[in-house]
Amino acid sequence: MNKCIGFVIVMVLAQSVLLAQDVLPCGNVLSKALLSSQYEQYETLVEQAYQDAASSQVEFRDGDTLIIPVVIHVIHNTPQQNISDELIQGQLDVLNEDFLRTNADAALTRDIFLDVAGTPNIQFALASIDPDGNATDGITRTETTVESFINIDISLILEAFAVCGFDVDCIAEYLGDTGLDLDLMKSSATGGVDPWDVNSYLNIWVCNLSLDVGTGPTPFILGFAYPPVGAPNFPTEGLPENYWEKDGVVIHWEAFGKDNPNAGLLAGTNDSGRTCTHEVGHYLGLRHIWGDGDCTMDDGLTDTPSAGSNSQSQEAGSVPTCQSLHTKDSCVDDMLPDMIENYMDYSIESCQNMFTVEQSNLMRAMLEGPRAGLLNGGLTNTNEEHVVQQHIKIPSLINNTLAITGLSDNHAVYLFDMQGNLVLSRQAVSGDEISVSHLASGQYVVRVVKGQTLAGVGRTFKL
Ligand SMILES: [Zn+2]
Secondary structure, eight states: OOSSSSHHHHHHHTTTTOOTTOOOOOHHHHHHHHHHHHOTTHHHHHHHHHHHHHHSOSTTTTSSOEEEEEEEEEEESSTTTSOOHHHHHHHHHHHHHHHHTOOGGGGGSOHHHHTTEEOOOEEEEEOSBOTTSOBOOSEEEEEOSOSOSOOSOHHHHHHHHHHHTTOHHHHHHHHTTSOOOSOGGGOGGGTSOOOSOTTTSEEEEEEOOEEEOSSSEEESOOEEEOOOOOOTTSOOTTSOTTGGGTOSEEEEGGGSSBSOTTOGGGTTTSOBSHHHHHHHHHHTTOOOTTTTSSTTOOOSOSSSOOOSSOOSOSSTTOOOOHHHHTTOOSOGGGSSOOOTTBTTSOSOGGGOOBEEHHHHHHHHHHTTTTTGGGGGTSOOOSSSTTEEEEEEEETTSGGGEEEEOSOSSOEEEEEEETTSOEEEEEEEOTTOEEEOTTSOSEEEEEEEETOSEEEETTEEEEO
16 A cells, blocks of 8 residues: 555445556656646756755765754544644654654664665654744644545546556646646635745645545545755746645645554554655655656666565555565566665555665755755744744855845844854845855854845745
8 A cells, every 4th residue: 555646546446447457656646747737847846956966965964863843734624634632743753763763663674775774864843933933832723614625536537547657747648737736725715724934844734635436535645745846936937836835745634643543444554654754755855766667767866776666556455465575576687676665665554664875865965955944943932033044055055155135124144153153244135145155165054133034046045
């Protein structure tokens, strides 16, 4: 079973609608196809961000644990969907274990993959300060009249996947002008809840993604996430104007948390919190390890073995055991079995227990680039008005210049090294450019007092 689209539908509808061999892809393939069909540059921008992160230097990646502030938006139409604080904390625990590789089942990683098992060294914390500077528990709860946020013609989707398989271009062409919208939960205007500043918080919407297929509500998509495409104000021609209002992760409520008592059909396969691990992997830039294609397609990383398919069951109603998947070797040329332990495969959750070193590095690189705004988690609550701060890496800034934009007034800009020493300070107004070429390579913290936005030329950081 997988994180994504349709597996349960495969099980439920197998006899009537689907053939067992119709493997339906992840929600990410669908969202990518929809965006690609509407916005010509989308795939190019995603690819740019990926290549940038994959090729960036590793010297800063072995440092401190990187902490991401999280806001969980619980959107409920029934009392059961209003999931408990305990379940949410359990999900955070799973994320932290998996991204720190302190998960107990790390011991189950096969010997053949131990050399490439990586530790992202990333932690997740429920936000303690909201975008207005008020104290928060990092959870919002919204009652909605929307019974399901999947409001699409199932037959059309199934037809598209039957014809196209995982071919994004084909799916895009098939569904492009149908007006499908997967993001209705991300706006209060459509029964959902608006995101908190997507640059400073990881927004996770937990809501109902079921579809009634005639046999009662059935999970349709278990989750999806938007990949990094550069920071806000990055050249984004070809993206929708409101793209940044979509950024984040969406998880079907029955697949959220550890040992979810409401897992229903997902019990035993998708109830241990790893749907969220997988989707946060996407959010931090990772791709499926089989590259959404056959053995000629790849995820762009060298330490995930080639795979010609995902490890989702190919047969309706059958769930392969981890043991039986150990013999899966869909691309024999690389002399390695498929890495069914990887969180970015579709094996059942109990088979999954690892990211690789390159996956870990890529996610950390994304946190220095397009996702850098997360590292200091929104506004810092101090006595000063609107104090914001941001990690930057020198010389990754274009022209070694910080460009100040979006400030309505004169602001103080401070630059500290990682030992906390003040290395630069000055007053700045919008339009100023501050050269940092005299500073040694390394990571720094920029702090803007009474500021709103601080930008590197060509790569903008909104604070
Ligand atoms: Zn996926």
